[in-house]
Amino acid sequence: MSAASNFTTPRSNECILTDEEINHSYNLTHRIISIFVLLIVSFVGAAISVVSTRVKRLHINPVIINTGKFFGSGVVLATGFIHMLPPGMKSLTDPCLPDSWNVYSAYGGLFAMLAALIMQLIEFIAHQRYQSMKSSKPYPINEGSKIKDQKPVQISVVEIIPSTEELCDSTHHYHGAAFQDDIQKHKISTYLLEFGIALHSVLIGLTLGTTTESFIALFIALSFHQFFEAIALGAQIARLDRISLRSTGMMVIFFALTTPVGIAIGIGIHTKTYNPKSIASLLVNGILDSISAGILIYVALVNLITAEMGVGAHAFHTLKKRLKLLYFIALYAGVGAMSVVGRWA
Template structure:
């Protein structure tokens, strides 16, 4: 975010932009704030949906417990007054939502930096490629740590998430190369 904002501010004051873009100088900041608000909205909606699922699951657990307590005689049951099961379930669901949002954000970012690498005209390619390799390496470690903490019953979701991450940058590079070969002009409005 921080390393892209100055370049965006510079690009959004370029001469090739129509006059309407030149009337307000802080479009980059506006778009950054709108992106942050959109991310907050997506996270709020995801957690709201999670809460609805947890309420439903809690009702099911309570109904099952009431059914079993009607069957088991009171003398044979021992309780100590509280339960940690629902709290752990909520923590697990919160971690799952956070991991999926992280995966989505990293995937979108990886496609965009792949496009930037694919459209590079060669003057900064080596530096950009080395930077991208280090950047993706550390993103992979962070995402892998989050994925490894998910309580999946199967390894398939983890394999899918890792594969999805591994393919996003090459897809972005392919898109960038396709754009670069066909219609790319670094001084055009489309390039911005």
């Protein structure tokens, strides 16, 4: 057998499934129902934090929201490590792939690592662009200032030291460069989080739409998974400053649609005699699962856990000990819950 044929053909007839094997136990009605159920679950989970922040009558105690947020952060982390990386590595080491792929067993980890590095680079470039745009703009002058006929003076970040009044007065036109930087960093991290979770949600929807085994168990597990993951994302969106209600709603709706879209795509693929053991399916699923894992792991560790609970998270360190203990327990509970769910999903 030539090297070229060895690269393009599976090594066993077991890798070629018949239509009967592929369609066995595949219930189209269940898949269609799952589209609407996961749409509602995802929307409600993401909307809880946003609505409670925007609508005073529906205000929820911040402790409850934060507990759900940290629980959701644990869900995101475990999703990357438990639900995405192992399947990605399994697909990329499947015996049905050519020998050229099986000689290196770390492709899954490689793609996950590259995805994490690319996310870090994107975040760095976004911050650099923001800093360059900010430095090119004149220092905003308070409308109450009586200074006239004076050209705006550009002031660097290190020269601006915001006072307590500036940080606390919501009607003040300038809250300090450090405060503005925190807002911008949170926006960037939130957009990256939504991108990572959206990609992951499409992939798991695709899995649910094409799978022929253990659909009910997978559907139940993913319903819980999407709800708590949505809470984590919703909490981040709710904290976005100076963003319209329309934009916030669009972010929530966009996330809610990702898994149903993935399921619909999966159903469409399956109707065209989807073969999960084909080389194309194994490579696409393995690479996308690994990339999604890298994105979620990076976002969970850097933008959620470290940003909220790390050394630089001064607000978290000023909390009472019992609150910090509660949030750590919530984080670990999220990790534990999704790890247990991974036993069936």
